[in-house]
Amino acid sequence: MKKSHLILFGLLLSFTVNATNDIPRPEYPRPQFERTEWINLNGTWTYEFDLSNSGKNRKLFEAKSFNNTITVPFCPESKLSGVSYTDFINQMWYQRSLSIPAEWQGKKILLNFGAVDYFAEIFIDGEFVGNHCGGSSSFSIDLTRSVKPGQTHNLVVFVIDDIRSGAQAVGKQSPQVSSFACFYTRVTGIWQTVWLEAVSPYGLKAVETRPDIDGEQLFITPEFYQSSNDKTMEIILSDGNRQVAQKTVKCINGSNLVIPIKKMKLWSPEDPFLYDITYRIKDEKGKVIDEVKSYTGMRKVHTSNGMIYLNNEPYFQRLVLNQGYYPDGIWTAPSDEALKNDILLCKAAGFNGARLHQKVFEERFHYWADKLGFITWGESANWGMNISNEIASRNFLSEWTEILIRDRNHPSIITWTPFNQPSVNMFPSTFVRLISDTYRLTKAIDPTRLVNDIAGDIHFTTDIWNFRNYESDPTRFSLRLKSDNNYQHNQPLFVGEFGGVVWAEGQERNNSWGYGDMLTNEEGFYERLESYINAILFANNITGFCYTQFTDIEQEKNGIYYYDRRPKLNMERIKAIFEKIPSRPQKEKKE
Missing domain, CATH: 2.60.120.260 (Galactose-binding domain-like)
Known part of the structure; x- marks a missing residue:
């Protein structure tokens, strides 16, 4: 090895x-x-x-x-x-x-x-x-x-x-x-x-934080188990041991609090700075009856003129498809360290983020993504729904609401993807309505992030024009990039899935599933991967990609790591290929 x-x-x-x-x-x-x-x-x-x-x-x-x-x-x-x-x-x-x-x-x-x-x-x-x-x-x-x-x-x-x-x-x-x-x-x-x-009967039930980097302030909306004019909440924002801001308010539901932050530090994958937050609920005598520890990252994501911006600068997303499966725990990571290491392995392969695919990841994963500087797209596990079933739609909307509310404070999540590509050609009116309702619901609950309505080749209401390109031949792959420029309203163009190259050795080659033909030599894998990246690089109008995928899963053998997270290939070479496209545009040097 x-x-x-x-x-x-x-x-x-x-x-x-x-x-x-x-x-x-x-x-x-x-x-x-x-x-x-x-x-x-x-x-x-x-x-x-x-x-x-x-x-x-x-x-x-x-x-x-x-x-x-x-x-x-x-x-x-x-x-x-x-x-x-x-x-x-x-x-x-x-x-x-x-x-x-x-x-x-x-x-x-x-x-x-x-x-x-x-x-x-x-x-x-x-x-x-x-x-x-x-x-x-x-x-x-x-x-x-x-x-x-x-x-x-x-x-x-x-x-x-x-x-x-x-x-x-x-x-x-x-x-x-x-x-x-x-x-x-x-x-x-x-x-x-x-x-x-x-928890105290007057304790903090939930809190929503919304960073405003342009106004150098943080909006905080608390929810208490019981409102009380006699109880107060103290909010302390800290940079390590240094207190940055402090505010004391009455414990009233519906308040929208503003915390000014001078000389604000931003969160990004390159510098994932996090402010610590302490919430203290005090009774009439000033005794602390509830205390919650939290954190926040100050960052902004938006689109403009066909580009995706992070902190007001164009940002190219090199994502990997991560389905969050484990050989011994299935959906559940065997340890907290395993969640952390998954992110480290992705970063070691040249990815600055991941599309979390057909699974809602546990909060500890998002914590490590926040801490380590790893952007993600949050996605539901919508497959299995009968898209013409109104009960399924009702079940989906309530579950998706809970997911958004639970995870909307994590700075690492920059895009919501409610649905993955339905495996049908005709879409019933109930499904089209569900897509539109879900988009509006998502924006109402969290207007700070982008929404990619469907991860696939069709869109109804979306902020990003995402498409799949599983052409294994490099020439056809490049031509497909050009033919998929049929997006509307100048939305960012994103290669939502590509690659899926089957690569395995020895017994792993048996009963393998993936996209395209199975390569027979390691050098051929690097050559094909680099041809894909070169095509995306020279397409000019592509704002990011998602490579399929992080690890093998059971019979699917198209990961860059084996199912048990052992590396399949020379990860320095893999990293160098993916990083041929920098996260941020290289600025021209002034003479």
Whole structure:
């Protein structure tokens, strides 16, 4: 193995960082809204599959335990769950006990789920306490009236996940028993961290931050569990140990606060500076009753005259398609360090960002993208929806709303992509309406980012004219770039997907899937890749690209890394090829 390969492979050693921990994925799951009083509920739960749909008749919501055990937050299809059951699981039940600390008396007690695929019902001591619909969005259940501090209670979670119903978004989960082509192992039930949290009844429920780099200010819109004229919120903006700004306001919902920032530092992939934010809620006597740690990045993204701008300068995006699958955890990264290393591996290959494809990534990934300087396009897992089904549309809009609200404060996300290319030629009116409604909804919730309505070759309402080009022949690839200039309203032209070159060695070549013919030698791969990049470079009007893809996934062998993140090729050469197109235009030197 080459020296460069050894260096990159060294990054992978930390994937097993949590192997000696009693609790898997022990880190706080919401790094942009962090409290100190919380309990991680990951670890061993009991479970039962309900393949006959008889669990409610058997009153399984009252069960004190089930016969089988599973390691949460890993889905039952994954190896890390300890189950590895990969057939269809339309329904299942989870159980564990909850011990509520006595010192949480007088506080709101929240049960938080990072994500449960797809529909979840929550029971405490046999009583229904709440539900949630949506396999990719986070949610909280208020347990305050159902539990008592100092006591132990029984938690049961019932899950329904019918990916063949057409009524839900499933992404790349296989609708057949086994994986095939670009469809992979399914994900059922809990697949992100579960945790308990104690919060003041007057605590901070959520906050929206909107940077304004032109006005050198930060807009903050807080939401409290209860408004109060008697309570105050102190906001402290810091640069390391140096306080940059401070503001104290009444705890009233609907306030739009302005924080001036002098000598403002900007966030960019080249310099990912982040300001720390502390929110403190104080009672009438000045006692702190709630404290939340957060951060923000000051940056701006917009389009003008067919260009995409970052911080008021043209910025060329060299993205890679990242589907966020792991051999042992499926949708769930084995460790927090694995999320970080995925970004480092992408940067080592010459990418300055990623299109997060057909999966909503967990918040810890966005944290590392913010911290390391890695731009992303956020995308739903819309495949699997029947695009003419109005119930599917209703389910999608509510889930997409939750996704936007959860992730809109992350500076690394610069574009929203609600939909990937539907596999149909005719579009029913319900789908066209859904596209338009989703665009307007996205802009209403987050007007600061670009919206690419459909990642594919057709658009209805969009800020970016994105198209795919999987021509394997370099000449035809170049001609296709010119023929796809049929965009409207002077929108930026973006090569949304290209490459997908199948490259594998030895046994990896068997049963491989990808785009175009399989190359037989390494040098041929570099030559073809460089021909693609040269064509994009000389096209002049292309504002960015997304290369398919980051890693192999199961039978799909078109990644630049193997599924286990080992490098396939000389990454210095790969990096040099992709970086032939600089992120920012090179300025002419003055004589």
